[in-house]
Amino acid sequence: MFGRNRKHDQPRPDENFEPYEEFSGIPMPVYWIAIALAIWGALMLYDTGKDVTLAQDDRVEDRAVQVSADLGEGGNLFVANCSTCHQPDGQGLRGAVPPLAGSEVLGGGPDIVARILLRGIDGPIRVRGEDFDGHMPSFASALNDDEIARIASYVTLTFSEAGTKLDPSRVAKLRDELADAGSFEGGAELAKLATSMSPQPLYPVPKMADAMTATVRDLVFVGRGDVWACASCHGDLGQGGENTPRLAGQSADYLAKQLNDFRDGTRNNESMQIVAAGLSDAETASLGTYFSTLRAPSNASPNLSADLARGEQLALRGDWALGVPACFTCHGSSGFGVAPDFPALSAQHAPYTATQLATWAGGDRQNSPLGLMRQISQALSSEDRRAVADYLASLPPVPAGQTASAEEATSNVN
Amino acid sequence: MNRYLPLSILALAILAFATLMLVIAPGMQIDARSVPAGLRDYTEAQQRGRDVYVAMGCVYCHSQQPRSPDQAPDGERGWGRPSVASDYVFDAPHQLGTMRTGPDLLNVGARLPSEDWHLTHLYQPRAIFDWSIMPAYPFLFEHKQQAETDDTIVILPPAYAPEDGVVVAGPDALDLVAYLQALDRTYPTPTDGLRDDGYASGPSADASSVEEGDG
Numbered sequence: 001m002f003g004r005n006r007k008h009d010q011p012r013p014d015e016n017f018e019p020y021e022e023f024s025g026i027p028m029p030v031y032w033i034a035i036a037l038a039i040w041g042a043l044m045l046y047d048t049g050k051d052v053t054l055a056q057d058d059r060v061e062d063r064a065v066q067v068s069a070d071l072g073e074g075g076n077l078f079v080a081n082c083s084t085c086h087q088p089d090g091q092g093l094r095g096a097v098p099p100l101a102g103s104e105v106l107g108g109g110p111d112i113v114a115r116i117l118l119r120g121i122d123g124p125i126r127v128r129g130e131d132f133d134g135h136m137p138s139f140a141s142a143l144n145d146d147e148i149a150r151i152a153s154y155v156t157l158t159f160s161e162a163g164t165k166l167d168p169s170r171v172a173k174l175r176d177e178l179a180d181a182g183s184f185e186g187g188a189e190l191a192k193l194a195t196s197m198s199p200q201p202l203y204p205v206p207k208m209a210d211a212m213t214a215t216v217r218d219l220v221f222v223g224r225g226d227v228w229a230c231a232s233c234h235g236d237l238g239q240g241g242e243n244t245p246r247l248a249g250q251s252a253d254y255l256a257k258q259l260n261d262f263r264d265g266t267r268n269n270e271s272m273q274i275v276a277a278g279l280s281d282a283e284t285a286s287l288g289t290y291f292s293t294l295r296a297p298s299n300a301s302p303n304l305s306a307d308l309a310r311g312e313q314l315a316l317r318g319d320w321a322l323g324v325p326a327c328f329t330c331h332g333s334s335g336f337g338v339a340p341d342f343p344a345l346s347a348q349h350a351p352y353t354a355t356q357l358a359t360w361a362g363g364d365r366q367n368s369p370l371g372l373m374r375q376i377s378q379a380l381s382s383e384d385r386r387a388v389a390d391y392l393a394s395l396p397p398v399p400a401g402q403t404a405s406a407e408e409a410t411s412n413v414n
Numbered sequence: 415m416n417r418y419l420p421l422s423i424l425a426l427a428i429l430a431f432a433t434l435m436l437v438i439a440p441g442m443q444i445d446a447r448s449v450p451a452g453l454r455d456y457t458e459a460q461q462r463g464r465d466v467y468v469a470m471g472c473v474y475c476h477s478q479q480p481r482s483p484d485q486a487p488d489g490e491r492g493w494g495r496p497s498v499a500s501d502y503v504f505d506a507p508h509q510l511g512t513m514r515t516g517p518d519l520l521n522v523g524a525r526l527p528s529e530d531w532h533l534t535h536l537y538q539p540r541a542i543f544d545w546s547i548m549p550a551y552p553f554l555f556e557h558k559q560q561a562e563t564d565d566t567i568v569i570l571p572p573a574y575a576p577e578d579g580v581v582v583a584g585p586d587a588l589d590l591v592a593y594l595q596a597l598d599r600t601y602p603t604p605t606d607g608l609r610d611d612g613y614a615s616g617p618s619a620d621a622s623s624v625e626e627g628d629g
Binding site (some may be wrong): 055223225226227228229232233235241242243244270271274301303304305306349350351352354355358382385386389 | 494525529
């Protein structure tokens, strides 16, 4: 083909002739093509090599929830997890969230802060002479040992004189010890650990919500003739998973409204429409109350590999270029919700949140009052929706009964 | 043919090279992975259910391999994080699948943990989704006049319930559901997770390339 065409002038073929191929050198173009292919292959390998490093960095980042500021790692963690409530300067919010700066609690050193982060606080507490009666969420499920150690060290070093560095192994030990300790019962229990604290108000006997009637229990755990049990999908503690939402700690009125909306067909979802079809108004109300009183540790994680820093920006500050207000202006500080109308978003499963934003944008979910969420969702790109969903999933869950004080907290923020 | 020796040596060498690169090297790479902390081996019932899954050919319509967000919005659909090689250590033969007529099922146990829901759905998908094209599997169930004490009754909306008696789940149906409930790979990606990362692009670069989920 490519070879030089030599013509042999043989009158008649030799009978013993064995056919053979004459030597003809490999033509130049073939060399060029081979070399070009090799270079191309090497370049492709190099190129995907970059992608692989990128993807792996991404995964490492996903593990450590961090933001970009220059306070060192403990400081970044503090800004990301604590400053929405305690404020970046640690001054707290009058009447809602106690200050950290100058707090007597910190006199107990980083050890006690780690205990607080692992357990959370319920009930009244007196800090710098002022009484607070809110709920400090537990971060046990949201932060790992190393992160808790860093925050505890940062907080005591920055806001008190009793600051030292805490070792993650100590946090691991505390975590085992306190596994089922539940929240601190107000300042009264804390004062036993921190002698630096002033006399504390008494912890009241907790009142149990009486939403657990027999019908509700059956609906939740057994199901009725033609509907499945709520717990079979939403989990025994209402914790949910992936695109089945977390219900625990959600505002009671909001839950009842959603159930009524499923029933009346103003919100679409085949499974939930079947479940809600037979429920009376009284039943949706008591189911709402029941789930609002549940507590469950967070089982959500930012699993959409989106940009957490961008998600945090949208949640805390919004994006005025897009006309999107900060989510927390309506949904309460830390996304804990503001009863009755604004649902909690914190610790909600990222796929569920992202799906809801997408269905609003696409017009499939239309039950938000005044179309508030529709406008917001449409302004967000799908990348932004994933980012904010991931960020919200990384927050600690709403402690039950939080909604009232979240209301105060937001009215203070704004 | 007077140069068969070099020819056959060359042919064998090519074969050996291919075996080394396509079979032995990947085998070693995968064998080095540990079993992820969050993954447990199938129980006997789950394994039997897995055999039912294989026998019924669910793989022809359902994949078991969530993609990375750079390829498809599987995460937003609730199908789970991109899978890695070690997610399949107990799966022989794996049911990766290629067709996605229905949703990916690798994490269906996390998003739909309800046994009752799955029984209803397997008995008659159209009892829940009137648009579903998934086949019904009524032969895995039994129609009885009266349920016995250890029977699992299938919850059915009136339109699909039999006129008299009840539908109870057969052993294959119960095993299959046990298998579906065990499909849960939502634990964090193992640090030595092995997957094709060749599609990743910077967090900002792919803002417009990720299409919206359709279901």
